[in-house]
Amino acid sequence: xxxxxxAPRPALExxxxxxxxxxxxxxxxxxxxxxxxxxxxxxxxxTLVTPDEARTQARAVDAAVAKGEDPGPLAGVPxxxxxxxxTRGLPTTCSSRILxxxxxxxxxxxVTRLAAAGAVSVGKTNMDEFAMGSSTETSAIGPTxxxxxxxxxxxxxSGGSAAAVAAGxxxxxxxxxxxxxxxxxxxLCGVVGLKPTYGTVSRYGLVxxxxxxxxxxxxxxxxxxxxxxxxxxxxxxxLDSTSLNRPTPRVLSVLDEGVDGMTxxxxxxxLDGVDPDVAARVHQAAEALAAAGAxxxxxxxxxxxxxxxAYYLIAPGEASSNLARYDGVRYGLRxxxxxxxxxxxxxxxxxFGAEVKRRIMLGTYVLSAGxxxxxxxxxxxxxxKIIEGFDRAYAQCDLLLGPTTPTTAFALGxxxxxxxxxxLSDVCxxxxxxxxxxxxxxxxxxxxxxxxxxxxxxxxxxxxxxLLRGAAVVEAAAPPMAPPALTASLRGxxxxxREGVS
Amino acid sequence: MSTEWTMVIGLEVHCELKTATKLFCGCPNxxxxxxxxxxxxxxxxxxxxxxxxxxxxxxxxMAIGTALHCDIRPSTFHRKNYFYPDQAKDYQIxxxxxxxxxxxxxxLPDGFRVGIERAHMEEDTGKTTHAGSSGRxxxxxxxxxxxxxxxxxxxxxxxxxxxxxxxxARAYVTExxxxxVASGASDGKMEEGSMRxxxxxxxxxxADAPFGTRCEIKNLNSVRSLGRAIExxxxxQITLIESGESVVQQxxxxxxxxxxxxxxxxxxxxxxxxYFLEPDLVPxxxxxxxxxxxxDTLGMMPAERRARLAQLLTEAGGPSEAQVDQITxxxxxxxxxxxxxxxAAGVGTALALARTANEAATDAEAARVLDPKAYxxxxxxxAQGSLSATQAKAVLADLLAAGGGxxxxxxxxxxxxxxxxxSLAATxxxxxxxxxxxxxxxxxxxxxxxxxxxxxxxxxTKGQANGKAVAAELRRLRG
Numbered sequence: 001x002x003x004x005x006x007a008p009r010p011a012l013e014x015x016x017x018x019x020x021x022x023x024x025x026x027x028x029x030x031x032x033x034x035x036x037x038x039x040x041x042x043x044x045x046x047t048l049v050t051p052d053e054a055r056t057q058a059r060a061v062d063a064a065v066a067k068g069e070d071p072g073p074l075a076g077v078p079x080x081x082x083x084x085x086x087t088r089g090l091p092t093t094c095s096s097r098i099l100x101x102x103x104x105x106x107x108x109x110x111v112t113r114l115a116a117a118g119a120v121s122v123g124k125t126n127m128d129e130f131a132m133g134s135s136t137e138t139s140a141i142g143p144t145x146x147x148x149x150x151x152x153x154x155x156x157x158s159g160g161s162a163a164a165v166a167a168g169x170x171x172x173x174x175x176x177x178x179x180x181x182x183x184x185x186x187x188l189c190g191v192v193g194l195k196p197t198y199g200t201v202s203r204y205g206l207v208x209x210x211x212x213x214x215x216x217x218x219x220x221x222x223x224x225x226x227x228x229x230x231x232x233x234x235x236x237x238x239l240d241s242t243s244l245n246r247p248t249p250r251v252l253s254v255l256d257e258g259v260d261g262m263t264x265x266x267x268x269x270x271l272d273g274v275d276p277d278v279a280a281r282v283h284q285a286a287e288a289l290a291a292a293g294a295x296x297x298x299x300x301x302x303x304x305x306x307x308x309x310a311y312y313l314i315a316p317g318e319a320s321s322n323l324a325r326y327d328g329v330r331y332g333l334r335x336x337x338x339x340x341x342x343x344x345x346x347x348x349x350x351x352f353g354a355e356v357k358r359r360i361m362l363g364t365y366v367l368s369a370g371x372x373x374x375x376x377x378x379x380x381x382x383x384x385k386i387i388e389g390f391d392r393a394y395a396q397c398d399l400l401l402g403p404t405t406p407t408t409a410f411a412l413g414x415x416x417x418x419x420x421x422x423x424l425s426d427v428c429x430x431x432x433x434x435x436x437x438x439x440x441x442x443x444x445x446x447x448x449x450x451x452x453x454x455x456x457x458x459x460x461x462x463x464x465x466x467l468l469r470g471a472a473v474v475e476a477a478a479p480p481m482a483p484p485a486l487t488a489s490l491r492g493x494x495x496x497x498r499e500g501v502s
Numbered sequence: 503m504s505t506e507w508t509m510v511i512g513l514e515v516h517c518e519l520k521t522a523t524k525l526f527c528g529c530p531n532x533x534x535x536x537x538x539x540x541x542x543x544x545x546x547x548x549x550x551x552x553x554x555x556x557x558x559x560x561x562x563x564m565a566i567g568t569a570l571h572c573d574i575r576p577s578t579f580h581r582k583n584y585f586y587p588d589q590a591k592d593y594q595i596x597x598x599x600x601x602x603x604x605x606x607x608x609x610l611p612d613g614f615r616v617g618i619e620r621a622h623m624e625e626d627t628g629k630t631t632h633a634g635s636s637g638r639x640x641x642x643x644x645x646x647x648x649x650x651x652x653x654x655x656x657x658x659x660x661x662x663x664x665x666x667x668x669x670x671a672r673a674y675v676t677e678x679x680x681x682x683v684a685s686g687a688s689d690g691k692m693e694e695g696s697m698r699x700x701x702x703x704x705x706x707x708x709a710d711a712p713f714g715t716r717c718e719i720k721n722l723n724s725v726r727s728l729g730r731a732i733e734x735x736x737x738x739q740i741t742l743i744e745s746g747e748s749v750v751q752q753x754x755x756x757x758x759x760x761x762x763x764x765x766x767x768x769x770x771x772x773x774x775x776x777y778f779l780e781p782d783l784v785p786x787x788x789x790x791x792x793x794x795x796x797x798d799t800l801g802m803m804p805a806e807r808r809a810r811l812a813q814l815l816t817e818a819g820g821p822s823e824a825q826v827d828q829i830t831x832x833x834x835x836x837x838x839x840x841x842x843x844x845x846a847a848g849v850g851t852a853l854a855l856a857r858t859a860n861e862a863a864t865d866a867e868a869a870r871v872l873d874p875k876a877y878x879x880x881x882x883x884x885a886q887g888s889l890s891a892t893q894a895k896a897v898l899a900d901l902l903a904a905g906g907g908x909x910x911x912x913x914x915x916x917x918x919x920x921x922x923x924x925s926l927a928a929t930x931x932x933x934x935x936x937x938x939x940x941x942x943x944x945x946x947x948x949x950x951x952x953x954x955x956x957x958x959x960x961x962x963t964k965g966q967a968n969g970k971a972v973a974a975e976l977r978r979l980r981g
Contacts, residue, residue, distance in 0.1 A: 241782060330546060341585070
């Protein structure tokens, strides 16, 4: 593996080489394990690294190739899994103390599909506790750091997955996106993050935060790799009743088709109040799309401004019910007390962090008799309005364009004292979840502070094909971005390691 | 002067559906297995698990709706949130404001109609056993939970507050149970908890007064408990009101051994269940074709079966009071096909009904599997006079014990040869000659003495004589 010192090899290329017998899965894995070994102490992307299990998987891939079998489209590609995806026999913590010691007896559907496609899971990634947060700082084991600047947050809640890809720990990762938890950290860490259409990727085995909004999706270094991963994990699953029973768009094969003839709307509301350097990158991306033949229009969907408020009623409402099961009776943490109700209270008081408690209380309140109509049901009406607003826009446009986040990565600790400020970092991503639509964040240069900026493409339900075509055009026109400073500075230090696996 | 107290009763019946698997997962739906063996990530509420609706459970729920003359509507599932250790997810998936079946009715055997407000689907909880003297969760030393029942499909059938007496309440539950069994939806076993009843009871003065404040009674494990609990509760409420106090809306617990109800919780501390649409499931919208298919496979309901038997007695001027009871017994026990078959073979309806309700009913389990043709053959032998009533009953007992057989052959083996006319006439003549006083009184019109002579003949023939034939011979001799 002579090329390991330079840019990381895309998953697409790695899989092709492994399938062709030109590269062994074990070699690929050892390189990534070495990178993890070298930088994980600084980045803290993982809740758990699983080298032994990974080596077993990698050897199985190599054995299959040796026997002339095809291990699948992700043959030998290392992947990191957000720690809210159930992995049989391996701890699944959601970065919460309340799941201490729990090992799921089953694999999430996506985990099964990854294994069947030949992927090699290197570990579970850190996250905001139960995916509630935008910085990975609510994790019970402490924050993940942004590989581009260790004093900054990686975003969240899937910050560990975004950082893992950015730091070269794995070319691919899975995250979950309830209000922006894939796209926002992807933008802040300078990687690609796709939130697919609700129902295209099975939620079976994804520990629920807000079931009507949660959706699993890929992180990757490139748009093509994200497409490759989406094609593997997508598709109907009888174990998830909300899984769409119709053909899921296959996206890898249409990537090169360009945007000629598409109409792409620049979403005015998403540019309100964002940092000027971020807005400038969005306009620059629009120009690139125009240059590739798309018609660019400015478009307004005023309803999206209501998204944040509606989201913080709907998501906590569902979460208050989804998280009720952590009661100390069957699994995870149990703090003993005089009686059952006391044990429930003691367990939940000790097991949940402040942000999770805040949302459970908020959610319990908005579903309570006498308040439900004013809050939760009102929010559901707003949700319908937002869908109608998007429908109007998509009658005119094929895709929408905007920033992923209003700012680049903020400093660790900067927003932890003020939840409302923290919530605002998801203002441009939340409406997509409320609508159940797909959206993708693509790295597009850096801001005035030298940190990555992501631009976001949004599409109507099941428009992943168009979305990825647009993303490919944006990616091709993206201004250069330096590799993470951390990795660059530490690259020398880990040279021996690197050569050891080359 | 005040009018008499009357009761207003509404019943909520939970019925476990007789599916092979649970409502939202593939675990076996079985009673009595080793605790916590029929469980999976779903019915244990493990993180990441998701519910998948059992289509067979939907069919059985629609069968109940059809049998209760309900409208079957597009419906949704909600979450009912409350903490309890036997509740694996700490919420129950239940239909709430959009239930599958609405606006039906159930006709009781006496013709009284009870409205059905709804019959909706939901999942059962696990089963908790509290160790310690209290037997309840409060003050328990420890509690054990068996999740085998967690996720078992239930239909909750909510009656309108149409019921007015404890007898009606008992008749309603008995009839409903028969409907549930006949529809194939449930085994209706109250003793195993597959059918559970809660009663809402209030009292008022007179039949037209506004409804009083109601109490809900739980823990009614038999039809008998239901009747007793309603009587007790109504009297408790009447006593309260008559002593100047008022009834507080409460959930009350029936204590079978003490024979009384006690307060569980009042309206003020009622749970706030925070119902909201279950986001893990999609709306359940059965299409017309599916509804029709369920309806097509539905067998006859008890009311129809009773009507079918009553119909057979039309020429006789309709069933007598005793025959109404016989019809109810025969239908309740699922033996009405035996009657219909026998009548079709030429046996009189009255005889077929009486034999079935009085004799076959003593071993209903065996009678249900009896070959209706063999049964009809036996009753034909009796109707033709080839066998006496006593002989026919003896042959039937053998048939039931053996699970079937040829009635004629059994009769032969028992030595039941029909008496020849000559031999019968001789026996009757002897009875007449040896009792001249009774004979002359009979001839003067004292018909009661027919029984006396028949008794003598029966005694002389060890029951082998045909009663009808004896009566005919007596009439002939009298001239």
